[in-house]
Amino acid sequence: MIGNFTYNTPTKLYFGKDAVKDLPAVVGKYGRNVLMTYGGGSIKKIGLYDRVKDLLKDFHIVELSGIEPNPKYDPSVLEGARLCKENDIDVILSVGGGSVLDCSKAISVCAKYDGEGWDLISGKVKATAAVPIVDIITLAATGSEYDMGCVISNTAINDKRGYLDELMYPVASFLDPEYTYSVNKWQTACGTADAINHVLEQFFASPHSMFNDGVMISALRSLMTNVKIALEDPNDYAARSELMYVCSWGCNGILANGAGYSGWPMHSIEHALSAYFDITHGAGLAIITPRWMQEILSEKTVERFVTLGTQLFGFDKNLPDSEIAQKVIDGFYAFFESIGIPMHLGELGVKAEAIDEMADHILENDNTNEPWMYAPIGKDALVRILTASM
Numbered sequence: 001m002i003g004n005f006t007y008n009t010p011t012k013l014y015f016g017k018d019a020v021k022d023l024p025a026v027v028g029k030y031g032r033n034v035l036m037t038y039g040g041g042s043i044k045k046i047g048l049y050d051r052v053k054d055l056l057k058d059f060h061i062v063e064l065s066g067i068e069p070n071p072k073y074d075p076s077v078l079e080g081a082r083l084c085k086e087n088d089i090d091v092i093l094s095v096g097g098g099s100v101l102d103c104s105k106a107i108s109v110c111a112k113y114d115g116e117g118w119d120l121i122s123g124k125v126k127a128t129a130a131v132p133i134v135d136i137i138t139l140a141a142t143g144s145e146y147d148m149g150c151v152i153s154n155t156a157i158n159d160k161r162g163y164l165d166e167l168m169y170p171v172a173s174f175l176d177p178e179y180t181y182s183v184n185k186w187q188t189a190c191g192t193a194d195a196i197n198h199v200l201e202q203f204f205a206s207p208h209s210m211f212n213d214g215v216m217i218s219a220l221r222s223l224m225t226n227v228k229i230a231l232e233d234p235n236d237y238a239a240r241s242e243l244m245y246v247c248s249w250g251c252n253g254i255l256a257n258g259a260g261y262s263g264w265p266m267h268s269i270e271h272a273l274s275a276y277f278d279i280t281h282g283a284g285l286a287i288i289t290p291r292w293m294q295e296i297l298s299e300k301t302v303e304r305f306v307t308l309g310t311q312l313f314g315f316d317k318n319l320p321d322s323e324i325a326q327k328v329i330d331g332f333y334a335f336f337e338s339i340g341i342p343m344h345l346g347e348l349g350v351k352a353e354a355i356d357e358m359a360d361h362i363l364e365n366d367n368t369n370e371p372w373m374y375a376p377i378g379k380d381a382l383v384r385i386l387t388a389s390m
């Protein structure tokens with residue numbers, strides 16, 4: 001069944017080799033004063049920094065560099081908002097991965113707000129305006145280039161918040177798969193694990209439809225196949241282009257139009273892990289995924305596992321449902337392991353002593369136990385999932 005829905009992604013995509021040639025025309029629509037944001041230097045190594053500066057030589061560019069993975073409210077968002085205000089910035093140009101773009105999205109609303117920016121990010125106050133954002137995304141992972149979300153860490157209070165507002169859709173996103181050739185094996189694997197998880201968060205929901213299932217299974221098949229090719233040959237354009245495009249569909253709702261909403265419980269768990277231990281988002285998700293699946297496997301959910309087992313993994317439909325479900329769980333575990341993700345949180349520096357506090361934090365900030373959720377999980381279940389993931 002396709003239920004009621006409203007859908008709109010207003011972001012214009014420019015996809016393919018040398019798509020950035022259109023950058024001056026696109027940025028110029030919004031003004032001449034540009035805040036260019038980027039991370040720790042990968043864009044310089046791949047020549048993209050010079051290319052952008054050359055393309056935008058007639059613009060006034062203010063730079064904010066050094067944006068961290070798991071971007072921080074303080075200093076990055078605060079510093080960016082200050083630069084926007086002081087320089088009367090017309091448009092933000094984000095050049096980098098999801099962290100740079102998420103930070104830029106938060107900057108875009110904080111720059112138009114006179115109070116404490118965290119009040120916007122934590123949902124206390126609704127933003128009323130934002131500086132337009134154009135981005136060049138250099139890592140296939142989050143889908144931030146095609147959605148209205150950002151995820152910001154506030155280290156002072158051990159919080160990592162997902163924040164959504166339609167004001168934060170980029171006005172244009174440039175996706176050139178060639179700029180992802182330099183993404184190392186770890187980030188390639190973790191980025192793909194993130195996107196796989198985005199699909200699964202939407203697949204495990206009710207109601208759902210043959211159409212949604214088909215699109216999602218196709219997305220999973222493409223991600224799981226192409227990541228192996230890209231790990232083997234980082235410069236394989238066909239593989240990098242599929243990864244980039246499929247990842248973009250991750251979080252803007254298109255995969256689940258008309259379907260139920262799960263509440264994205266694995267993301268709630270992972271955001272706590274990143275907040276406490278600053279781990280790589282996709283790695284945390286990959287480790288949690290099979291443990292979460294094990295926890296929520298039930299008479300109600302087994303049908304989802306059977307659909308994945310028969311349509312994605314090609315398991316024999318005559319096997320008992322419970323056996324197919326177990327093979328799916330084991331299948332995802334083996335897949336993530338095969339792309340180089342250590343499958344234990346302890347290997348990423350997570351400490352078992354923090355599990356109890358993290359479980360409370362998840363319930364308080366991101367309640368995973370709402371009755372409307374597809375598979376609500378309370379404190380005991382959270383503790384079991386985290387403990388099994390160690």
Ligand code: NZQ
Pocket residue numbers: 038039040041042043046067068069070071096097098099100102138139140141142143144147149150151179180181182183184187190191194251267281
């Ligand atoms: O900082 P630089 O030097 O640019 O290096 C980055 C960084 O070290 C590097 N990198 C990026 N592009 C590269 C490259 N290295 C070589 N070649 C390139 N072309 O990769 C490292 C990781 O970058 P990051 O931006 O942190 O990765 P990702 O894109 O996976 O973003 C992760 C963040 O996004 C959030 C996550 O929680 C995490 O904070 N998420 C955002 C979402 C959204 N906005 O919709 C949804 C997701 O679920 C996720 O929560």
Ligand code: ZN
Pocket residue numbers: 142194195197198267281
């Ligand atoms: Zn994610």
